Amino acid sequence: MNGNLCAELSTTHRLRKPQFVLKSKNMKEKTLRQAQGEKPDHRKLGEQLDLFSFHDVSPGAVFWHPKGMVIYKELEKLIREENEKMGYGEVSTPILVKKELWEKSGHWEKFKDNMFQFQIGNEAQGLKPMNCPEAHLIFASRIRSYQDLPLRLAEPTGRLHRKEVSGSVGGLFRLYQFTQDDAHIYCSPEQIEKEISSLLKLALKIHKMFGFKSFFRLATKPDEALGSPRLWEKAEEALKTALKKSKVKYELREKDGTFYGPKIDVNVTDSLEREWTIATVQIDFQVPERFALEYVDKDGSRKRPVVIHRAMLGSFERFIGILLEHLNGALPLWLSPEQIWIIPIASRNNKYAEKVAAECNEAGFRYIVKDENETVAKKIREGEVQKIPYLLVVGDKEEKAKKVSVRQRGKGNLGQMKFDKFLQKVKREYDERG
Ligand SMILES: [Zn+2]
Known part of the structure; x- marks a missing residue:
């Protein structure tokens, strides 16, 4: 050339x-x-x-x-x-x-x-x-x-x-x-x-x-x-x-x-x-x-x-x-094709998972509800392999308190968080292209 x-x-x-x-x-x-x-x-x-x-x-x-x-x-x-x-x-x-x-x-x-x-x-x-x-x-x-x-x-x-x-x-x-x-x-x-x-x-x-x-x-x-x-x-x-x-x-x-x-x-x-x-x-x-x-x-x-x-x-x-x-595939939040996975613990939590999903959708995030019949541990493992930035686990406790249990890629389990607070956190991260 x-x-x-x-x-x-x-x-x-x-x-x-x-x-x-x-x-x-x-x-x-x-x-x-x-x-x-x-x-x-x-x-x-x-x-x-x-x-x-x-x-x-x-x-x-x-x-x-x-x-x-x-x-x-x-x-x-x-x-x-x-x-x-x-x-x-x-x-x-x-x-x-x-x-x-x-x-x-x-x-x-x-x-x-x-x-x-x-x-x-x-x-x-x-x-x-x-x-x-x-x-x-x-x-x-x-x-x-x-x-x-x-x-x-x-x-x-x-x-x-x-x-x-x-x-x-x-x-x-x-x-x-x-x-x-x-x-x-x-x-x-x-x-x-x-x-x-x-x-x-x-x-x-x-x-x-x-x-x-x-x-x-x-x-x-x-x-x-x-x-x-x-x-x-x-x-x-x-x-x-x-x-x-x-x-x-x-x-x-x-x-x-x-x-x-x-x-x-x-x-x-x-x-x-x-x-x-x-x-x-x-x-x-x-x-x-x-x-x-x-x-x-x-x-x-x-x-x-x-x-x-x-x-x-x-x-x-x-x-x-x-x-x-x-980055070995671990793209920042704003570039990640799937940004948030919502993982219900039991099928009775699916409705709450859908509610969380609707708000993620409203806020403009790319998300998936992982409600297939697999163990939570397997879904978390899969989310890690797929390099998903945030995995939200929702069960009875989370549902009652309007919270989500947050696992952040690279940081592990952040514990329970009010869902509103989580949304604020990820919005900030997305806006800053962090
Ligand atoms: Zn030129």
């Missing part, structure tokens, strides 16, 4: 093999255990938790089951909420596009072998390997003024297709079809720093939310580069200032930027001490030239904007795979 066309190509969707870093004796032991087969595998977890499956009839593609879609949709919701707060407009662009656009963007020349192509009548067309060129068409569809900038266009639902080497696809890490939380920002050089600062803030917030440790890498101008040296200098300075203002440590990678602009990779370390590039922020001086993008400045002159490509999670599919292994 040629990685010189866009941020997504160069890093975000780079499908790295896990890098194991031995940091201590404990880590060596941990890694040894992993080598002996204890390492969480998202494919096994996906099957155990009934999240997704793969089928030979569609290699390199995921069949999402209802429970898997809950995770997917919650992540999409998170990204949409954050995009809205930051003033993005959401767009949606076609999947099948004529060759002439890919020629204009440079993909046909450099990335053709990784594209799925079709001959439709006399027309060669290709499935989009990234969203950028079509976002640029939207930017260029109207006369833009300096007052429109920064213009932020997000396409979090754009299905992308890339032809990986046959036989190398597998699991959620190597796919032909995937979706990125992709967005493009069109701004003036003076606006770069502010935009980058808010992107770094967002990346830190999101990665912290999942318990990842983030670290940053700034890649600067290579020897052969497009764009004026002054623009490069200005952009690099803006990136450095944004990194400093965000109070994050970063590694400087001199001359490691792509030929079309400097970039910041936000890498994370997961619970298995593996390093992943998840978020990318890439400045692009080349594409405004290729697409003749311009805006009318205050003095009436026409100027080229700068394009920032960004993704915070990378591909949703790959991110879910990383997350499942990072």
